[in-house]
Amino acid sequence: MYHVALERVSDYGRETMREGVARLLEPLGGMERYVKPGERVLIKPNLLSAKPAEAAVTTHPELLRAVILEVQKAGGVPLVGDSPGVGSGRRVAERSGMMAVIEETGAEFVPFTEAVPVAASGTFKEFELARPYLEADRLINLPKLKTHEMMTMTCCVKNLFGAVVGTAKAAWHLKAGADKELFADMLLELYRLREPDLNIVDAVVAMEGNGPGSGDPCQVGVLLAGDNAVAVDHVAARVAGIPRQLLYLESAARRMGLAGSNAGEVAVLGPDPDRVLERPLRLPHLSDVQFGLPGFLKNRLRNQFTSRPEVAPGKCELCSVCVKACPPAAIRVQGGRLRFDYQRCIRCFCCRELCPHAALTLRDGWLLWLMKKSGRSI
Structure with missing residues (x-):
């Protein structure tokens, strides 16, 4: 034991x-x-x-x-x-x-x-x-x-x-x-x-x-x-x-x-x-329901079945912590704002994890949003 x-x-x-x-x-x-x-x-x-x-x-x-x-x-x-x-x-x-x-x-x-x-x-x-x-x-x-x-x-x-x-x-x-x-x-x-x-x-x-x-x-x-x-x-x-x-x-x-x-x-x-607790800990935002899908579908529907990071209005201070921390280099500062390359983004959410200003939120892909709304899962 x-x-x-x-x-x-x-x-x-x-x-x-x-x-x-x-x-x-x-x-x-x-x-x-x-x-x-x-x-x-x-x-x-x-x-x-x-x-x-x-x-x-x-x-x-x-x-x-x-x-x-x-x-x-x-x-x-x-x-x-x-x-x-x-x-x-x-x-x-x-x-x-x-x-x-x-x-x-x-x-x-x-x-x-x-x-x-x-x-x-x-x-x-x-x-x-x-x-x-x-x-x-x-x-x-x-x-x-x-x-x-x-x-x-x-x-x-x-x-x-x-x-x-x-x-x-x-x-x-x-x-x-x-x-x-x-x-x-x-x-x-x-x-x-x-x-x-x-x-x-x-x-x-x-x-x-x-x-x-x-x-x-x-x-x-x-x-x-x-x-x-x-x-x-x-x-x-x-x-x-x-x-x-x-x-x-x-x-x-x-x-x-x-x-x-x-x-x-x-x-x-x-x-x-x-x-120990009267209620369970509140879980993170459900960000992905593509598990169990075949590889070719994952690649095609990835943006629709997952969440993606984006800037919360009024919070980003352009400190570039997320730019430096992003493993696939999918974030850049351009034109006075953050821009994301969602084809390169691997959805590890290191950007959100390390942002010192809590300036990043998540937006669901439309299939993920639809499944949450209907209460269904894969």
């Missing part, structure tokens, strides 16, 4: 969080089970973009503080690192409040700037991952529970995509991002190259709606932990109330036969995850 601990924690007060993390880890054997004296322990939070902690875009700094202190108590040497979707890791850590915690606790910030090639044996034969991610003695994964416009949910496995350095993320979106199942396969193959020793999920305040960067904070009031990321993601999805058929990563993990992907082998230590 793969055990996943679940602990109710009401807020991000410093002592509340410290005590909550200690209670969370106790039934798993405590931090001492995962960290030995002298080991260099990489703590990998979610540093998606430079937003304040209350926006629920990044892992909360008080959870990071509590985990750093537990690592130090076990005799480990805490390192903190990630590669954000846009901008420098240091700037995101400062804006989110995490850098202050790193400095106050004496932990070391290790920016993900140098990539190391790693051979893989699945569909994708090689990844280039951050050196600190590969060289640390232990890896603690610290994701934020959020909805996700491409994968429906982002949690433990998806958070590890931050091990891909900087602009290389765009290359992976271009290579695999046009197909959600293929992108899920890629994420799981990356996960298998270095599985975290421990996963601790920040779900005290989660994100719902158009996550991972443009959704709304939602009080959930729990932390989750376990050493199998796939199993922890399964329990997190139950907390969030997300239907299994919408969980592309979970479906891919079952297809691959990965440990923790069978619900019957996952045991929850703590409250019933199905009863």
Whole structure:
């Protein structure tokens, strides 16, 4: 059995969080089970973009503080690192409040700037991952529970995509991002190259709606932990109330036969995850109903069966973050406005995810709009 601990924690007060993390880890054997004296322990939070902690875009700094202190108590040497979707890791850590915690606790910030090639044996034969991610003695994964416009949910496995350095993320979106199942396969193959020793999920305040960067904070009031990321993601999805058929990563993990992907082998230590929330998290905008169509129809009807990004009136400040972040270079500034090449657009929605002004919305293709209106699906 793969055990996943679940602990109710009401807020991000410093002592509340410290005590909550200690209670969370106790039934798993405590931090001492995962960290030995002298080991260099990489703590990998979610540093998606430079937003304040209350926006629920990044892992909360008080959870990071509590985990750093537990690592130090076990005799480990805490390192903190990630590669954000846009901008420098240091700037995101400062804006989110995490850098202050790193400095106050004496932990070391290790920016993900140098990539190391790693051979893989699945569909994708090689990844280039951050050196600190590969060289640390232990890896603690610290994701934020959020909805996700491409994968429906982002949690433990998806958070590890931050091990891909900087602009290389765009290359992976271009290579695999046009197909959600293929992108899920890629994420799981990356996960298998270095599985975290421990996963601790920040779900005290989660994100719902158009996550991972443009959704709304939602009080959930729990932390989750376990050493199998796939199993922890399964329990997190139950907390969030997300239907299994919408969980592309979970479906891919079952297809691959990965440990923790069978619900019957996952045991929850703590409250019933199905009863944490009175209502499920609000899901992202349905952006695609072309799955199951043959390839030649997908190509011909792609614009009609999918949503496409466009500018929300009066919000765009022409900062060009989306232009730089777009994997297929389908966005440009021309004539004082953003212009999209929808034939090149792969619908990864990185532009919406990383826009600092929430200036991009989605417009449904007419067949997608018609199917939503009629309540039908493919």
